[in-house]
Amino acid sequence: VSAKDPVENEGAVTTVAPVAVASDGPDRFEGGDLLCRALAQRGIKRIFSVSGGPINSIFHAAGRAGIRIVHTRHEAAAGFMADATARITGTPGVCAVTLGPGVTNTITAAITARLASVPILIVGGQAPINELDRGAGMSIDPLPVMASVTKWSSRVLQTERIPEYVDRAWRYMLEGRPGPVFLEIPVDVLGGEANSGVEPKTLGDRTPVTDRPRVPELTDQLMQSAARFALATSLRPVMIVGDDAYRDDAGEVIRTFVETYKIPFFLARLARGIVSESHRLCCGVAYTPANATLRTALAEADCVLLLGHFFEFDLDFGSCVPNGVKIIQTSVDAVRLNENRAADIAIQAAPGGFLSDIQVGLTMNVDETWVDSICKSWLLERGEHEQVATGVPLHPIALLRAVLEACPSDTIFVTSHGNVDFWIDAQLQLDKPGHYLRAGQSGALGAEIPFGIAAKLARPDQPVVIFVGDGGFGYHCLELDTAVRYGAPVVIVVADDQKWGAIAVPQSRRYGVEIEMNLPERDWPRLAEALGAVGFRAETPDQVRTAVTRALESGRPAVIHAPIHLVESPYMRYISART
Numbered sequence: 419v420s421a422k423d424p425v426e427n428e429g430a431v432t433t434v435a436p437v438a439v440a441s442d443g444p445d446r447f448e449g450g451d452l453l454c455r456a457l458a459q460r461g462i463k464r465i466f467s468v469s470g471g472p473i474n475s476i477f478h479a480a481g482r483a484g485i486r487i488v489h490t491r492h493e494a495a496a497g498f499m500a501d502a503t504a505r506i507t508g509t510p511g512v513c514a515v516t517l518g519p520g521v522t523n524t525i526t527a528a529i530t531a532r533l534a535s536v537p538i539l540i541v542g543g544q545a546p547i548n549e550l551d552r553g554a555g556m557s558i559d560p561l562p563v564m565a566s567v568t569k570w571s572s573r574v575l576q577t578e579r580i581p582e583y584v585d586r587a588w589r590y591m592l593e594g595r596p597g598p599v600f601l602e603i604p605v606d607v608l609g610g611e612a613n614s615g616v617e618p619k620t621l622g623d624r625t626p627v628t629d630r631p632r633v634p635e636l637t638d639q640l641m642q643s644a645a646r647f648a649l650a651t652s653l654r655p656v657m658i659v660g661d662d663a664y665r666d667d668a669g670e671v672i673r674t675f676v677e678t679y680k681i682p683f684f685l686a687r688l689a690r691g692i693v694s695e696s697h698r699l700c701c702g703v704a705y706t707p708a709n710a711t712l713r714t715a716l717a718e719a720d721c722v723l724l725l726g727h728f729f730e731f732d733l734d735f736g737s738c739v740p741n742g743v744k745i746i747q748t749s750v751d752a753v754r755l756n757e758n759r760a761a762d763i764a765i766q767a768a769p770g771g772f773l774s775d776i777q778v779g780l781t782m783n784v785d786e787t788w789v790d791s792i793c794k795s796w797l798l799e800r801g802e803h804e805q806v807a808t809g810v811p812l813h814p815i816a817l818l819r820a821v822l823e824a825c826p827s828d829t830i831f832v833t834s835h836g837n838v839d840f841w842i843d844a845q846l847q848l849d850k851p852g853h854y855l856r857a858g859q860s861g862a863l864g865a866e867i868p869f870g871i872a873a874k875l876a877r878p879d880q881p882v883v884i885f886v887g888d889g890g891f892g893y894h895c896l897e898l899d900t901a902v903r904y905g906a907p908v909v910i911v912v913a914d915d916q917k918w919g920a921i922a923v924p925q926s927r928r929y930g931v932e933i934e935m936n937l938p939e940r941d942w943p944r945l946a947e948a949l950g951a952v953g954f955r956a957e958t959p960d961q962v963r964t965a966v967t968r969a970l971e972s973g974r975p976a977v978i979h980a981p982i983h984l985v986e987s988p989y990m991r992y993i994s995a996r997t
């Protein structure tokens with residue numbers, strides 16, 4: 419993840435004042451101090467955690483290294499908060515959890531970060547070394563399971579090697595396509611007395627490297643010429659942009675490129691908003707299930723430029739592109755090149771550098787009538803959804819529209835993964851990068867509230883609005899208490915169709931019945947009040963606008979309970995027909 423704004427970047431390397439060293443008592447300097455100091459040196463401002471005896475050393479050391487502990491209600495929430503911190507700030511996120519169930523509770527967050535290529539460090543406690551494998555309380559060996567959900571996982575067995583392992587964790591997290599890593603530190607290693615002068619041997623006298631290693635420029639002239647020729651001879655090119663472009667800060671280069679050659683483009687995942695989605699050439703999200711215009715464009719295109727992305731599930735694994743269409747793919751991760759569908763030209767390169775190189779001497783003769791027809795198709799598609807969205811209970815689109823009317827322009831939005839969220843995800847138009855959070859490929863219900871809280875902690879001056887269904891809300895609604903304790907006034911809009919809607923509709927279509935799909939309406943505003951937040955009920959667009967305004971003015975975390983009409987989203991209809 420690259421820094422979006424150097425001034426606001428939390429990744430600025432921090433100088434940490436040395437602390438007095440004593441063999442016991444409150445000033446004792448131990449493994450936890452080595453860990454926290456190494457994290458602070460890498461720009462870490464917060465550690466998200468649920469406490470546990472074996473990680474007390476981290477709680478003790480954090481404050482004096484200038485790091486705030488954010489004590490959540492569940493380890494999954496701590497993991498999701500670390501993830502959102504990384505997405506928003508450009509600096510990896512960190513969570514620390516106790517042994518056994520503390521660690522296994524982070525697995526879903528690790529999967530979410532893995533699939534979204536987000537760098538997070540999960541630190542897990544463990545029994546003392548001499549109790550390993552002897553049945554110590556809560557203790558399991560988490561390395562096999564964490565290895566399967568992270569890029570790298572390891573165990574530190576000597577206190578003075580903690581900084582070395584943090585350095586290693588950073589390199590694994592950031593190398594190639596970023597992702598989560600796991601580090602287990604047994605309690606006697608973490609609590610072991612340390613010398614405050616210990617530095618990782620790998621660093622010598624250098625300060626820690628906090629940036630991602632640069633992806634080499636594309637030097638292969640043959641590849642460059644092939645890509646340039648494919649574009650130069652294309653009449654109906656389409657560009658699909660994915661995660662790499664976000665990390666590469668490639669928004670400006672992409673905007674110039676599509677404007678110069680008049681290429682319709684579609685944005686996916688972390689790339690949402692890197693070029694304004696209300697740009698006349700932006701034809702919506704790059705998910706075939708959610709965007710009929712994308713399906714038409716791909717069916718009619720003669721060249722597809724898949725920039726910093728791969729043929730994933732939401733691109734029908736590549737079957738959305740007919741045979742014979744030229745495919746140019748770039749990815750910083752060579753493993754993703756040709757994944758699911760072979761490209762004609764597959765190039766390991768960062769998107770910004772690739773486009774700049776390819777542009778040299780490139781002329782294109784794009785069929786502008788065709789481009790206009792694609793852009794018009796998208797405008798019509800969006801408009802159709804708007805038209806059906808009248809009446810009470812609110813259609814999800816009407817709910818979205820009312821919320822948007824009350825939100826300032828720098829609002830960060832978060833969505834979940836219910837039916838209502840597929841409506842909202844496809845209809846939202848982001849005009850800047852870093853203003854939208856969504857679990858993404860993991861599709862994990864439950865990420866949204868922790869995501870929003872972490873975003874608010876990282877960007878206290880920006881409003882944060884979280885959309886979630888009545889099902890998804892149940893996962894981590896208790897983190898409202900965390901939001902209250904840490905002063906993170908997020909606005910949670912609960913879109914209540916009294917159902918696990920996304921599952922109920924395809925289920926009844928297939929089997930003719932719904933089985934255990936109902937969720938009785940609960941008094942969510944009262945729950946909010948009970949947890950120290952504020953609550954509103956809003957049934958009409960006017961009430962929604964008023965509630966959002968009052969919630970934002972209250973300066974407190976808020977829940978807006980909005981009954982909605984269950985209307986199957988185009989996304990759900992498409993994917994449930996596919997399986």
Ligand SMILES: Cc1ncc(C[n+]2csc(CCOP(=O)(O)OP(=O)(O)O)c2C)c(N)n1
Nearest residue numbers: 836837838863887888889890917918919920
């Ligand atoms: C962790 C997890 N468990 C289960 C699912 C499957 N799932 C997807 S959507 C959904 C229903 C969500 O209901 P709700 O949040 O009320 O949104 P709605 O579909 O009703 O709009 C379920 C159970 C999931 N995506 N993630």
Ligand SMILES: [Mg+2]
Nearest residue numbers: 887888917919
């Ligand atoms: Mg629901």
